[in-house]
Amino acid sequence: MVRENKKYFPIFETQQDLVYLDSAASALRPKAVIDKEKEYYEEYPVNIHRGVYRLAERAGEEYEFARKKLAEFIKAKIPEEIVWTRNATEAINLAAGTWGEKYVKNGDEIALTIMEHHANLVPWQQLAIRKGAKLKYLDINEEGKPEMNQKNWNKWISKKTKIAAITQASNVLGTINDVKAMIQLIKQINPRVKVLVDGAQAVPRMKVDVDDMGADFYAATGHKMYGPNGVGWLWARKELLEEMPPYQTGGGMIEEVKKYQTIFAGLPDKFEAGTVNIPGVLGLGAAVKFLNGLGMTNIRKHEIEINRYALKRLKEIRGLKVLGSGEPEERTGIYSFWVDGVHPHDLAQILSGENIAVRAGHHCAQPLHDRLGLVATTRASIGVYTSRADVDKLINGIDKAIKLLRG
Amino acid sequence: MDLYRELLLDHYKNPRNFGKLKTGKGTAFESNPSCGDKIGVAIKVNKKGEIGKISFWGEGCVVSMAAASMLTEEVMKRKKLENIKKINEETVLEMLGGKKNVPPARFRCALLGFNTLRSALMTGLVLVKEHPH
Numbered sequence: 386m387v388r389e390n391k392k393y394f395p396i397f398e399t400q401q402d403l404v405y406l407d408s409a410a411s412a413l414r415p416k417a418v419i420d421k422e423k424e425y426y427e428e429y430p431v432n433i434h435r436g437v438y439r440l441a442e443r444a445g446e447e448y449e450f451a452r453k454k455l456a457e458f459i460k461a462k463i464p465e466e467i468v469w470t471r472n473a474t475e476a477i478n479l480a481a482g483t484w485g486e487k488y489v490k491n492g493d494e495i496a497l498t499i500m501e502h503h504a505n506l507v508p509w510q511q512l513a514i515r516k517g518a519k520l521k522y523l524d525i526n527e528e529g530k531p532e533m534n535q536k537n538w539n540k541w542i543s544k545k546t547k548i549a550a551i552t553q554a555s556n557v558l559g560t561i562n563d564v565k566a567m568i569q570l571i572k573q574i575n576p577r578v579k580v581l582v583d584g585a586q587a588v589p590r591m592k593v594d595v596d597d598m599g600a601d602f603y604a605a606t607g608h609k610m611y612g613p614n615g616v617g618w619l620w621a622r623k624e625l626l627e628e629m630p631p632y633q634t635g636g637g638m639i640e641e642v643k644k645y646q647t648i649f650a651g652l653p654d655k656f657e658a659g660t661v662n663i664p665g666v667l668g669l670g671a672a673v674k675f676l677n678g679l680g681m682t683n684i685r686k687h688e689i690e691i692n693r694y695a696l697k698r699l700k701e702i703r704g705l706k707v708l709g710s711g712e713p714e715e716r717t718g719i720y721s722f723w724v725d726g727v728h729p730h731d732l733a734q735i736l737s738g739e740n741i742a743v744r745a746g747h748h749c750a751q752p753l754h755d756r757l758g759l760v761a762t763t764r765a766s767i768g769v770y771t772s773r774a775d776v777d778k779l780i781n782g783i784d785k786a787i788k789l790l791r792g
Numbered sequence: 793m794d795l796y797r798e799l800l801l802d803h804y805k806n807p808r809n810f811g812k813l814k815t816g817k818g819t820a821f822e823s824n825p826s827c828g829d830k831i832g833v834a835i836k837v838n839k840k841g842e843i844g845k846i847s848f849w850g851e852g853c854v855v856s857m858a859a860a861s862m863l864t865e866e867v868m869k870r871k872k873l874e875n876i877k878k879i880n881e882e883t884v885l886e887m888l889g890g891k892k893n894v895p896p897a898r899f900r901c902a903l904l905g906f907n908t909l910r911s912a913l914m915t916g917l918v919l920v921k922e923h924p925h
C-alpha cells in the first residue's frame with residue numbers, strides 16, 4: 386500500500402532515495418494538488434467575487450466547492466462555518482484577535498496546555514497581556530499526556546475561564562489528546578468556556594468531527610494536510626462567527642460602504658478581506674479529495690503500523706529515548722527523541738548526508754521543552770508515503786552518527 | 793560538504809583550552825536559545841597587555857564546540873590584541889573548512905564561540921584600560 390502511495394508524489398520521481406521524515410513540518414504534495422493549482426493558473430486565473438463573466442464564475446464555483454468539500458470532511462454543519470486563512474497561525478490569531486478581543490476582560494482566565502505549539506500559545510499570551518487576563522497551563526504526565534486528575538482540573542478551569550485552547554495532536558510528543566472528553570470536562574466545570582482546538586497535526590492523520598467533539602473553534606493548515614502553502618482555515622460555530630467583529634477590513638468583506646461607515650458582509654465573506662489565495666484554496670480542496678481517496682481509516686492504520694515498527698527499532702538503540710507514549714495505537718507517527726552524546730543538530734546534519742530529512746530544535750514548543758528539561762530534540766515524522774524501509778534507513782543513519790560522535 | 797572531518801571531530805572530542813579559567817572581568821557567557829548551546833569564554837591579559845591565557849567551557853554540538861576550541865588556539869597563536877581583533881566571522885568559517893563546508897543553518901553554531909570571545913574581549917579590554925601597565 387505504501388509503495389503505492391509514493392507514486393502519488395512527484396518528488397519521488399526525481400529523488401528516489403529521499404527519506405522524508407519531516408511531514409509534521411510540511412507534508413510532501415501529491416500530483417493532484419499541484420495539478421489543481423496549475424489548472425487554476427492555466428484555465429481560469431481570475432478573481433472571484435461578483436465576476437459576471439464565465440471564467441470568474443468558474444473560479445468562484447471552484448472556490449466555494451472547496452469550502453463545501455472541507456466542510457463535509459470535518460463534519461461541519463454548513464460550509465459557511467469555514468473561514469479561509471493563510472495558515473493555522475492566522476486562524477488562531479483570527480479567533481484571539483476577534484472573539485478574544487471582544488470577550489476576554491481584565492481578570493479573566495485563558496486555559497492552555499503545556500504542550501501547545503507557539504502558534505496556539507503566543508496569540509493567547511499576548512491577548513492576556515493586552516487584557517490583563519491570566520494564563521493557566523495544564524501540565525503533562527510521564528507519558529506526555531495531559532494531567533487528568535480532578536484537583537489539577539479545578540485549578541485549570543474556573544468560573545473566570547473564558548476560553549481554552551488545546552491541541553488535538555502534539556507536534557512534539559506524538560500525543561493524541563482525547564479532545565472530546567477534555568471539552569466535556571471543561572464544559573462540566575464551566576459551561577460558558579469556549580474551546581479552540583488546534584488541529585494542525587490531527588487533520589492529516591485521523592478522522593476529525595468538529596461537531597461531535599464539541600469544539601467551538603478548530604484551526605488547521607493546508608501544507609500539513611498535503612495541500613498548498615499559504616492556505617489554512619478556521620472552523621467556528623455559526624453563532625460565534627456572527628457575533629465576532631471582522632478580523633481585517635477592506636474589499637470583499639463588505640455589504641455597503643459609505644464615506645463614514647460600512648456595513649459588513651455576512652458569512653463567510655465577512656472574514657475574507659481582500660483578494661484571497663484562490664489557487665491555494667482550490668489546492669486544499671484537491672488535498673481533501675486526496676485524503677478521502679486514501680481513506681482516513683487506512684491512513685491511521687498505516688500510521689499505527691509504522692509506529693509499531695519504528696518504536697521497536699528506535700528502542701533498540703542504546704541511549705536513545707523517544708518522547709511520549711510507547712503504545713503505537715495511542716500516538717501519531719511523530720517521534721521526537723534524544724540520543725545520549727549526540728547533539729540534535731549534529732544528528733540531523735549527519736542524516737542529511739544520507740538524504741534523510743528530519744528536524745532538530747525545539748519545534749516551536751519552547752515551554753514544552755522547558756517543562757521536559759530539554760533544549761532541543763531530533764524529530765522524525767512520517768507521512769502516508771513512509772515505509773518500513775524508510776525507518777530502517779533512519780535507524781542506520783542514527784547508528785552511523787553515534788559511531789562517529791561517541792567515544 | 794564534509795563538515796564532520798577528522799580535525800573537527802578531534803576538537804570536539806578533545807577540546808583545547810577547555811575549562812573555567814578564573815579571571816576578574818574578562819569572561820563572557822552566551823547561548824543559542826534555538827538549540828540550547830552555551831559557551832563561556834575567559835581571557836587573562838598579561839602584563840604586556842597580551843592575552844596570556846584563554847579558556848572556554850559549555851556544551852553544544854560538534855560545530856559550536858569544535859569552532860570554539862579552534863578559536864582559542866587561534867587566539868593563543870595571535871596573542872596581541874590588535875591581531876586578535878582582526879579575527880572575524882570569515883576567519884572562523886575558514887577554520888571550519890570555509891563557507892562551502894558549513895551550511896547556512898549552522899552559521900549560528902559556528903559563530904557562538906566567536907561572539908562570546910568578542911564579549912569577553914570587551915570586558916577584558918575595559919580591564920586593560922583601567923589598569924594601564
Ligand SMILES: Cc1ncc(COP(=O)(O)O)c(C=O)c1O
Pocket residue numbers: 409410472473474475502504505552554555556583585586606607608617749
Ligand atoms: C500543532 C501545530 N499547530 C499549529 C501549527 C502552525 O501551522 P502554520 O505554521 O501552518 O500556521 C503547527 C505547525 O508547525 C503545529 O504543528
